Amino acid sequence: MTRSTRPAGRQRPGGAFGPVRDETRNTRIIEAVLDLIVESGYGDLTMAAVAARAGVAKATVYRRWASREDLVADALESLMLPAAVPAEVTAARTLREDLIATLAHSSVCLQPQARRFSVVLAAATVSHPQIADTLRERSIAGQREEIAACLRRAQERGEITAERVEFLLAPGRMEIAAAVGVTVLQQELLGEVLDNDGVARLVDQVLLPLIGGAPTS
Numbered sequence: 418m419t420r421s422t423r424p425a426g427r428q429r430p431g432g433a434f435g436p437v438r439d440e441t442r443n444t445r446i447i448e449a450v451l452d453l454i455v456e457s458g459y460g461d462l463t464m465a466a467v468a469a470r471a472g473v474a475k476a477t478v479y480r481r482w483a484s485r486e487d488l489v490a491d492a493l494e495s496l497m498l499p500a501a502v503p504a505e506v507t508a509a510r511t512l513r514e515d516l517i518a519t520l521a522h523s524s525v526c527l528q529p530q531a532r533r534f535s536v537v538l539a540a541a542t543v544s545h546p547q548i549a550d551t552l553r554e555r556s557i558a559g560q561r562e563e564i565a566a567c568l569r570r571a572q573e574r575g576e577i578t579a580e581r582v583e584f585l586l587a588p589g590r591m592e593i594a595a596a597v598g599v600t601v602l603q604q605e606l607l608g609e610v611l612d613n614d615g616v617a618r619l620v621d622q623v624l625l626p627l628i629g630g631a632p633t634s
Contacts, residue, residue, distance in 0.1 A: 442477065451495075462489065510574075568628070596624040
């Protein structure tokens, strides 16, 4: 639960409507969700409790998030899928450099706060798997778009043809899906959270061979 192609700042949740007049209110609501999950767990979380902690009306929460699941998914996503694109991504000169920097960023393998919070997420989703499903869908979509953006930048640099990019991004292709699967399920598959070296190995041993490019080092 951006990245090279995502706009700066968080996107409005799917249940939102009407103009956004106070962005700090959304931030307070998200922070209230995170605080309440850490304190009491997902099972005791209610929209009313979130509204009270954030100092807003319950209707304000419902105007922005259609369900508790969407609200919690956005709150977790704010930790696990940060929007700011690091300098390593924008400064990358090769597809390999771009993929390593992008995947290290989007998989939050270097963010201790997100890794700690993933323990809380795992505990909550044992009894509430819909939260895991919602966040996993967002994570997969986000990771795929990150890799797709890397391919498009490589195409602009002349490293890969437009035909190859179109082929790799076609529905049903498994090359990118395989790499995304490793990043999304890294702890379950590998028994550990990837570090920078692990991301580099993933790019060199899995992603570049599947894409059809060779590592440069």
